[in-house]
Amino acid sequence: MDSALSLFYENREFIFLIIVSIFLGIEVISNVPAVLHTPLMSGANAIHGVVIIGSIIIMLEAEPDNYFALILGFLAVVLGTLNVVGGFVVTNRMLEMFKKKEKK
Amino acid sequence: MTELLQNSILEICYLIASVTFILGLKMLSSPDKARKGNLYAAYGMGLAILATILFKEELSSDKMLNYGLILGGLVVGTVIGMRMALKVKMTAMPQMVSFFNGMGGACAAVISIVEFDHISHSGTFEMGMLIVIILGLIIGAVSFAGSIIAYGKLEGKIGDKAFPGGQVINIGLLLAILGLGIYMATMASPEPMYLYILLTLSLLYGILFVMPIGGADMPVVISLLNSFTGVAAAFGGFLYGNQAMLTGGILVGSAGTILTVLMCTAMNRSLMNVIIGSFGGGGAAAGKDSEQGTIKEITATDAAILLAYANKVSVVPGYGLAVAQAQHTVHNLEKILEDKGVEFNYAVHPVAGRMPGHMNVLLAEADVPYPKLQEMEDANGDMASTDVVLVIGANDVVNPAAETDPSSPIYGMPIIKALDAKNIIVMKRSMGKGYAGIENELFFHEKNRMLFGDAKDSLEKLIAEVKNL
Known part of the structure; x- marks a missing residue:
């Protein structure tokens, strides 16, 4: 019991942030028209690419002779970059088409 | 640089990034701001990545390998990611x-x-x-x-x-x-x-x-x-x-x-x-396979006549249209028929294609004007006054079994009520089943005519025939 309580207490700010973010996420997209479901999914996909920051932190923390961490960290950076770059570029390509049409 | 300054810059960058993510998602939900929203989020992401590399740790000479690998990983990921994202077809x-x-x-x-x-x-x-x-x-x-x-x-x-x-x-x-x-x-x-x-x-x-x-x-x-x-x-x-x-x-x-x-x-x-x-x-998927009627085919010439003399034509696009890359061709048909005074629109099912909104993206790619895309409820309301419904490479989204057959796996799914229109022309490659793998009794209905062939070829033939009229 005590350990669970202290876990909560030590992380209370994060827990607040999480709860607020959950509601924010729901609120922010609740009025999306069906037309934009696909681009929105793709855009959200790019945003969770923020996980790449974790892979950079791993690399920064790794000892220069810890090849296990360096190799896996490098892999993680590549994977995260793929997620970010691919995600944003694909979303942009989808949305470019909406823009072209609006000029008319 | 003091540690306080460094940490503060880092956290401010993260704060800005978080705000861009929220704004980006928000803007992605409105058609005219969506593209900007995506760019904002991308800039925020770039800022967060850059700030992490520069300010997370004190630059030290013994970690040059680490920094090299980070930059290397970023470059490799960017090059591959860009290539894949730019090369991929809209249908994929x-x-x-x-x-x-x-x-x-x-x-x-x-x-x-x-x-x-x-x-x-x-x-x-x-x-x-x-x-x-x-x-x-x-x-x-x-x-x-x-x-x-x-x-x-x-x-x-x-x-x-x-x-x-x-x-x-x-x-x-x-x-x-x-x-x-x-x-x-x-x-x-x-x-x-x-x-x-x-x-x-x-x-x-x-x-x-x-x-x-x-x-x-x-x-x-x-x-x-x-x-x-x-x-x-x-x-x-x-x-x-x-x-x-x-x-x-x-x-x-x-x-x-x-x-x-x-x-x-x-x-x-x-x-x-x-x-x-x-x-x-x-x-x-077995369902009601047994009671099949007969299907009636139509030639491109007859179909062209039917379309050209209609007052109102509605297209139900499906994945078949996307696969055949026929979105530009159907737009051409739309222009030619409109020149002949036919009212032309698209009845887009929310899950037409492979993802909600997927079909809208594909039609937008072909410069189809936005107001011509009707959402399902509006399209169904207008269906009774529609002379010809042209179903192109769609199947499950017009299957009446979704309304009539409780044993069907798609029972309960809202559909585009093509049956309410005066005439139906279904353009299909073959009598193959749709993605749900079930029969479609619409194809056997007396109002319906089948026009077999690749969607793009058939549409091109239709355009040629309409021009000849």
Whole structure:
């Protein structure tokens, strides 16, 4: 019991942030028209690419002779970059088409 | 630079990034701001990445290899990611999103593995830390394996496979994963071996979870896995006390979940139904195969006459149109018929194509004016006054069984009521079944005529015939 309580207490700010973010996420997209479901999914996909920051932190923390961490960290950076770059570029390509049409 | 200044700059950058993520998502929900929103979020991401590299740690000369590898990884990822994203055809968008989503999941899982190794070398685990590492690993690995299977399925490389007793195996696996995870979390310093068993089980679960789900439900699964990866990223944020990762991840986790539910609503199915009661589930597709009528074919010439002398024509586009890359051709037909005074519009089912809104993207690519795209309810309201409905490469979204046959796997899904129109022309490659793998009695209806052939070829013939009239 005590350990669970202290876990909560030590992380209370994060827990607040999480709860607020959950509601924010729901609120922010609740009025999306069906037309934009696909681009929105793709855009959200790019945003969770923020996980790449974790892979950079791993690399920064790794000892220069810890090849296990360096190799896996490098892999993680590549994977995260793929997620970010691919995600944003694909979303942009989808949305470019909406823009072209609006000029008319 | 003092440490206070450095840390402050870093946190301010993260704050800006978090705001751009929220703004970006918000703007992505409105058609005219969406593109800007995506760019804002991308700039925010770039800023967060740059700030992490520059300000997270003091630059020191003995870590040159680390910085080199980070930059190398960024360059490799950017080059490959750009190439893939720019090369992919619009019809293959859904699987591309799934693939990139899988990469994010894998990234989260790898972070957990390295961090576990890091902490196990430097002392004992705090319980909170360990829970976060374990959850990040499980969710990241499930998301990775599931996304890759979803990618393979949409590419047509992997078929639907339902194993007998698959549900029991899946639930067993899930319990094993949870059990092992909880067991690990209570240990002061768990063996790395446990972590790898957990990784293997999670990967296996991801595969078996997506494997039996029918292709028609794949968008929902991708959206669900998308929110999983968001949650995995948030656990990474927890691990490092990193607000940008936390807000970005949780935002996507909750927005993705809502989006998944919206998609299910568009198909009138519950999420549980999609996950458990899969289309591929054995004999479900049998239905009413026996009572087939006769089908009537129509020649391109007759079809052209029917279209040219109609007052109102409505096109129901489906995946077949997308596959044949016929969106430009259908736009040409629209222009020619409008010159002849025919009222022309598109009745777009919310899940036409392979993802909600997918068809709108494809038609927009062909410069089809936005007001011509009718949403399903409006289209159904106008259907009775429509002279000809032209169903191009669509099947399940016009199948009347969804309204009339409770034994049909798509029963309850809202459809475009093509039957209400005065005439129907279905353009199809063959009598093959739709994605749900069931017969469509619309094809046998007396109002209906079939025009067989590749959608693009048939449309070109129609255009030529209409011009000749």
